[in-house]
Amino acid sequence: MRHVVIIGAGQAGSSLAAKLRGLGFDGRVTLIGDEAHPPYQRPPLSKAYLTGKLDADSLALRGPSFYAERGIDLRLATKVTRIIPAKKRIELSAESLAYDDLVLATGATPIRLPADIGGSLANVFTLRTIADVEEITPHIGAGKRALIIGGGYIGLEVAAALSQSGVSVTLVELQERILGRVAAAETSAYFRSLHAERGVRLVEGVGLVSLEGEDRVRRARLSDGSCIDVDFVIVGIGVRPSVALAEATGLAVENGICVDALGRTSEAAIWAAGDCASFLWDGRRLRIESVPHAIDQAETVAANILGANRDYRPRPWFWSDQFDVKLQIAGLNTGYDRIVGRKGAKPGSCSYWYFAGEKLLAVDAINDARAYMTAKKLIDAGRSPSPLDVADGVFT
Amino acid sequence: MPTITFITAEGKEHAVTAEIGRSVMEIALEKSIPGVVAECNGSAACATCHCYFDPAYADMIGAIGEHESDMLDFTASPRRPESRLSCQVRIADALDGMTVRIPAMQ
Numbered sequence: 001m002r003h004v005v006i007i008g009a010g011q012a013g014s015s016l017a018a019k020l021r022g023l024g025f026d027g028r029v030t031l032i033g034d035e036a037h038p039p040y041q042r043p044p045l046s047k048a049y050l051t052g053k054l055d056a057d058s059l060a061l062r063g064p065s066f067y068a069e070r071g072i073d074l075r076l077a078t079k080v081t082r083i084i085p086a087k088k089r090i091e092l093s094a095e096s097l098a099y100d101d102l103v104l105a106t107g108a109t110p111i112r113l114p115a116d117i118g119g120s121l122a123n124v125f126t127l128r129t130i131a132d133v134e135e136i137t138p139h140i141g142a143g144k145r146a147l148i149i150g151g152g153y154i155g156l157e158v159a160a161a162l163s164q165s166g167v168s169v170t171l172v173e174l175q176e177r178i179l180g181r182v183a184a185a186e187t188s189a190y191f192r193s194l195h196a197e198r199g200v201r202l203v204e205g206v207g208l209v210s211l212e213g214e215d216r217v218r219r220a221r222l223s224d225g226s227c228i229d230v231d232f233v234i235v236g237i238g239v240r241p242s243v244a245l246a247e248a249t250g251l252a253v254e255n256g257i258c259v260d261a262l263g264r265t266s267e268a269a270i271w272a273a274g275d276c277a278s279f280l281w282d283g284r285r286l287r288i289e290s291v292p293h294a295i296d297q298a299e300t301v302a303a304n305i306l307g308a309n310r311d312y313r314p315r316p317w318f319w320s321d322q323f324d325v326k327l328q329i330a331g332l333n334t335g336y337d338r339i340v341g342r343k344g345a346k347p348g349s350c351s352y353w354y355f356a357g358e359k360l361l362a363v364d365a366i367n368d369a370r371a372y373m374t375a376k377k378l379i380d381a382g383r384s385p386s387p388l389d390v391a392d393g394v395f396t
Numbered sequence: 397m398p399t400i401t402f403i404t405a406e407g408k409e410h411a412v413t414a415e416i417g418r419s420v421m422e423i424a425l426e427k428s429i430p431g432v433v434a435e436c437n438g439s440a441a442c443a444t445c446h447c448y449f450d451p452a453y454a455d456m457i458g459a460i461g462e463h464e465s466d467m468l469d470f471t472a473s474p475r476r477p478e479s480r481l482s483c484q485v486r487i488a489d490a491l492d493g494m495t496v497r498i499p500a501m502q
């Protein structure tokens with residue numbers, strides 16, 4: 001019987017397994033993950049789940065009987081240590097398994113601070129898994145002092161969640177502004193004032209020199225010469241694609257595991273999807289870290305394993321929840337040369353439209369579902385409204 | 397546990413028991429009801445969990461939020477008076493016997 005083995009039981013891995021069955025595949029499906037929990041959603045980890053507003057059961061992507069009912073052999077707390085492509089086998093800790101098709105859905109790993117600046121002190125955390133949250137939650141409480149390093153979406157979400165739990169939060173961002181890598185100055189400005197109003201201390205253009213403490217982290221020395229007392233630190237400075245296994249197997253790796261338009265790696269029987277995979281788009285190798293992309297790409301790979309021969313075409317979108325503000329992003333803004341702002345119908349709602357010349361690339365919609373949904377449809381259809389119409393709120 | 401019945405766009409009925417407190421979207425995913433996509437897993441950010449809810453239960457499924465209503469104006473299948481984002485509707489005892497119709501497109 002044909003056997004599809006999926007390494008990584010996260011968002012992409014679980015979507016892929018479910019899609020194989022959804023498409024009628026009746027061979028063997030094995031889904032192997034090194035975490036203890038069945039596949040779950042990560043977005044709430046930096047939002048409602050961090051402050052106890054959601055229970056672990058509601059994080060699960062599928063119900064408890066889902067995998068067994070569909071004959072998906074789900075193996076948890078199991079790490080794949082080696083791939084032997086010449087024999088079409090993989091090695092787990094205690095056994096080896098044969099595959100016909102192998103999928104790498106290994107996700108990404110948070111970047112840690114180097115040990116020589118205090119990165120390995122106790123109470124210095126990263127945030128990727130339920131296990132990470134379990135380590136952080138005992139430290140959350142009124143009057144505690146947290147330092148967040150990195151002003152990307154995850155850092156800002158964590159800052160919002162913690163400060164809503166009464167933690168006094170300082171966030172430092174090395175670049176001149178928060179969200180500098182991912183959004184326009186206008187969007188940064190919106191979130192800067194939101195956080196400032198809610199009592200988060202945002203420090204931009206300032207780096208961390210070192211974390212200090214004997215038994216655990218107690219102080220942080222910053223590049224502006226200041227030194228602040230802290231109870232715990234969360235590092236949100238980005239992730240690296242988990243490519244160790246792929247590299248050891250000799251697969252092509254460049255900003256992630258290289259896949260072609262179908263999702264195939266440089267080895268014919270091995271595929272990859274999700275945060276770990278880089279694909280060619282508009283002439284460059286792109287890697288997208290988002291749930292919708294992980295689902296779409298995984299489902300495309302599932303179809304291609306079964307012979308669909310369908311190119312993957314990303315329709316990127318993303319969201320972020322901070323305090324009572326919902327940001328929805330349609331498209332990818334890389335290469336923009338102009339931003340057009342537009343007021344929404346409701347107070348406090350607005351959107352920023354990224355153009356390259358006359359071409360609409362992306363939109364950040366802030367508490368503005370109407371702008372988001374309009375933009376998403378335009379971008380998915382490859383259409384661009386004129387920048388003037390955007391500013392006037394007119395669309396064709 | 398209350399029983400609710402999903403009816404797919406093709407007219408196929410799936411009667412399922414649903415755990416109190418979970419969202420209708422979560423129940424649909426758990427039972428693999430085709431046609432509920434739920435790309436954002438319940439964050440009210442994607443509108444791919446759009447469903448038509450039995451009007452007889454309109455008073456029992458909770459009020460529609462402003463953001464939800466704005467999203468519903470742009471769904472892939474037409475919005476109707478009984479349209480909701482199924483991730484925003486929670487299962488309660490009073491919903492026993494309710495039918496939920498799934499649109500043709502998300």
Ligand SMILES: Cc1cc2nc3c(=O)[nH]c(=O)nc-3n(C[C@H](O)[C@H](O)[C@H](O)COP(=O)(O)OP(=O)(O)OC[C@H]3O[C@@H](n4cnc5c(N)ncnc54)[C@H](O)[C@@H]3O)c2cc1C
Pocket residue numbers: 007008009010011012013032033034035041042043044045046078079080081105106107108127128129154242245273274275276288289290291292294317318319320321
């Ligand atoms: C805190 C946080 C908040 C986020 N918020 C959002 C959001 O609001 N919106 C959004 O769209 N996206 C968000 N994301 C991103 C989103 O969660 C990821 O893009 C998505 O989970 C990627 O899915 P994946 O399957 O590629 O990787 P993952 O979900 O990371 O799954 C990979 C799995 O593979 C396992 N694995 C790796 N190597 C091995 C091995 N050798 N053997 C066995 N198992 C292995 C890993 O442990 C992991 O469980 C967020 C992420 C985080 C961490």
Ligand code: FES
Pocket residue numbers: 421433434435436437438439440441442443444445481482483484
């Ligand atoms: S699941 Fe995304 S809006 Fe309901």
